Amino acid sequence: MSRWEPNARERLQQSAMELYTERGFDQTTVAEIAARAGLTERTFFRYFADKREVLFWGSAMLQDFLVERVAGAPAGTPPMDAVTAALEATGPMFEERRDFARQRHALIVGHPELRERELIKLASLASALTEALRGRGTADLIARLTAETGLAVFKVAFEHWVHDPHERELPSHLRDVRTALEAIATGNTMANVRHG
């Protein structure tokens, strides 16, 4: 059974997401995921440590991608611009998986254990971005704050992207939120405040 299975990872992810959505995450077993994908459990465990990791498989890759982009930003790029540009560059990755991202988001929001896992991954991403900025010579406080704030921008933009009925692309949402950040930080939010 060690022959090469074309697109095994994608098939397993797709089957897992279908089952999680149909029956719930807790009610789905690895055996069922593998069966639906037409693969063995053994193949499943060649790609994922457990059924939770199916949902977080891309996060190490995302972190590496962002860190590399931040580290490689042109000299003199202000820290927040380096982080924002890196986030915008993830657009195509997410765009081709919008349905998966949407289902994944709904699943995680509704499941405390998965939310915990997501929060830990984001905290790890914040640390990695802080280090990447420090590696560019950014002072400690600014590096940490830029990483944390950059993730705040990402979280808000991502949620708007996931729920956007007009299906505007992620980079467009990121630019909106980046503009809103500047307004918030400088106190110029009157246009956005309905009253009070």
Added chain:
Amino acid sequence: MSRWEPNARERLQQSAMELYTERGFDQTTVAEIAARAGLTERTFFRYFADKREVLFWGSAMLQDFLVERVAGAPAGTPPMDAVTAALEATGPMFEERRDFARQRHALIVGHPELRERELIKLASLASALTEALRGRGTADLIARLTAETGLAVFKVAFEHWVHDPHERELPSHLRDVRTALEAIATGNTMANVRHG
């Protein structure tokens, strides 16, 4: 054994922190905490659900305090100013417990399960602040982003406060980080970037 014990909560917290620091969180039992405080296990459970909650006991109170302050900020206060003012108002609470806060922080940073718990509490705080801002008429995106960014400011300021050898007060650190946020958001961080 139901007679009133003066300062029972504080004595239990103090004993717990001593034991966690001396032996480690995992190696400490509720029986040992109660014994060191000169109280019974039954008294412990009157105040705390488990040994982890000793470290998170104040977080509901902190959340209520911040939400109330944000909701009660003068009409027309920009959202980020409402959040920052609320955070600064927590200063005296933390100041009188600086040693406890410092020990607690060291413990949490070094223990994955406690870090998870902390991340969840912070996520809950972000949701509560978002709702408080929306209750003031702040638009959804701005409310969410202000809450998340406000917590980023709080986290960075809190860490600097905890490690400050000069023991400057928390509100002073909060103001520094708030100023840094404006610099980051507008791209004026050149003074803080050592090179690159």
